[in-house]
Amino acid sequence: MTTLPELEKIKRCTMPFRELNRVLFQLRTLDADRVGITPQQLMVLNEVRNNPGIGLDQLSEHVQLASSTLSGIVDRLVKSDLLRRERSTRDRRQLELHLSPSGLEKLQEAYDPEKSVLLQRMAVALEMPAQDIETMIRIQNQFLARLRGTEELERT
Amino acid sequence: MTTLPELEKIKRCTMPFRELNRVLFQLRTLDADRVGITPQQLMVLNEVRNNPGIGLDQLSEHVQLASSTLSGIVDRLVKSDLLRRERSTRDRRQLELHLSPSGLEKLQEAYDPEKSVLLQRMAVALEMPAQDIETMIRIQNQFLARLRGTEELERT
DNA sequence: TTATAACATTTCGTATGCGAAACATTTTTA
DNA sequence: TAAAAATGTTTCGCATACGAAATGTTATAA
Numbered sequence: 001m002t003t004l005p006e007l008e009k010i011k012r013c014t015m016p017f018r019e020l021n022r023v024l025f026q027l028r029t030l031d032a033d034r035v036g037i038t039p040q041q042l043m044v045l046n047e048v049r050n051n052p053g054i055g056l057d058q059l060s061e062h063v064q065l066a067s068s069t070l071s072g073i074v075d076r077l078v079k080s081d082l083l084r085r086e087r088s089t090r091d092r093r094q095l096e097l098h099l100s101p102s103g104l105e106k107l108q109e110a111y112d113p114e115k116s117v118l119l120q121r122m123a124v125a126l127e128m129p130a131q132d133i134e135t136m137i138r139i140q141n142q143f144l145a146r147l148r149g150t151e152e153l154e155r156t
Numbered sequence: 157m158t159t160l161p162e163l164e165k166i167k168r169c170t171m172p173f174r175e176l177n178r179v180l181f182q183l184r185t186l187d188a189d190r191v192g193i194t195p196q197q198l199m200v201l202n203e204v205r206n207n208p209g210i211g212l213d214q215l216s217e218h219v220q221l222a223s224s225t226l227s228g229i230v231d232r233l234v235k236s237d238l239l240r241r242e243r244s245t246r247d248r249r250q251l252e253l254h255l256s257p258s259g260l261e262k263l264q265e266a267y268d269p270e271k272s273v274l275l276q277r278m279a280v281a282l283e284m285p286a287q288d289i290e291t292m293i294r295i296q297n298q299f300l301a302r303l304r305g306t307e308e309l310e311r312t
Numbered sequence: 313t314t315a316t317a318a319c320a321t322t323t324c325g326t327a328t329g330c331g332a333a334a335c336a337t338t339t340t341t342a
Numbered sequence: 343t344a345a346a347a348a349t350g351t352t353t354c355g356c357a358t359a360c361g362a363a364a365t366g367t368t369a370t371a372a
Contacts, residue, residue: 007206010278013289014180016296018220020173023303029330038357039330050163057320064174069359071322076357093320093367113158122166125302128295133169136295139288140172146281147179185360194327195360213350225329227352232327249337249350 013143027118031110037082040065044073045082045099045107053096055088082106169299183274187266193238196221200229201238201255201263209252211244238262 028039037045047062048054056074060067074097077083082103088094099107113119126133184195193201203218204210212230216223230253233239238259244250255263269275282289 004206006279006282007202009282010275013278013282013293014176015220016293016300017173017176017180019300020170020296020303021177022220023300024170024173025330027303040358046163050160055320056322064171064178065358066360067321068323068361072358075322091320091368095321111158116158119158119166121303121305122169123162124305125299126162126165126169128298128302132295132298136292136299137168137172139284139292140176142284142288143281143292144172144175144179146284147176147183147277149277149280181360196328211350212352221328222330223351224331224353228328231352247338247350251351 024118027121030117031115031119034115035106035110037080037106037110040073041077041082042107042110044070044077045103046111048083048097049099049104049107052098055095055097059097077103180274183277186273187271187275190271191262191266193236193262193266196229197233197238198263198266200226200233201259202267204239204253205255205260205263208254211251211253215253233259 025039028042032039032042035042043063044059047059051058051062054062056067056070059070063070065073074083074085074095078085081100084098084100086096086098088096110116111119181195184198188195188198191198199219200215203215207214207218210218212223212226215226219226221229230239230241230251234241237256240254240256242252242254244252266272267275
């Protein structure tokens, strides 16, 4: 059986990851609530604004959610007139997602730099030394690669 | 409006966190499926095994889930005879959770070091230089503190 | 050219996951 | 001592969240 000290080490390594996702969710919820959508919807709107015409499979990679999950979120956003869903004429399997005018407005209101709690807290977080942030990301990606069993590919 | 480069930087910093949680979930799912429970149930069983008698509010902190969420997960685990739920005699608001014999057995089977994908991949990940892991955790905690607006407390 | 495989999305069933509200209990305040 | 506040848990309503299966479409193999 894996020893308790080993389990504690695992715990210690993985807790910051769980904690950060939770904090992000809560900060995003503050902005989302203010404009009457959910935090996941806000995240999706933001991602579509940054990648107009994106399909579900790509969006899935960008936001790290299953495509089945995204299908439902997108459905609700389309029904609320915040997103437009089109089929690609080149490949009818593929969706092309776009923000609607009211979706863009909603996004701009949520992420108004003077009101957005998420953006303000992120700005503070990103004031950390750039070298520290780069180091953290580098080690995280190495850690991830090992967990995935793809560590060879990350050795650069 | 927050500039695109700033949004991309935010994205770059937060993606590893989302990715790691997803990978952890998927690895835990492999172990959980093998013994017929869900990944969250497995995580809760593990935490209760390491903290016998723990209550929901404490458990909430340990696993970073809302107590309302945990209430449901515990309910299902009790119904499956994998956990025992008792009320504290000192404070009747407080639960005291314990693994049942079959819960312990299920946990040991899931986290059998020779079968557990999560433990094996974690072992590989933890073979990274200890200094790297410490550095990652330190910077993550500083990042978290800033996001929470409690960065003063982390300055040591 | 046809059959098979792969891809992208949707649907389904079940388990989360959250915050707010409700309830019971304990602690603190007046 | 009684009222108010705080704590711990449960319930509620709704939105995820996932993997598996189904569906339609495109690409590849035979």
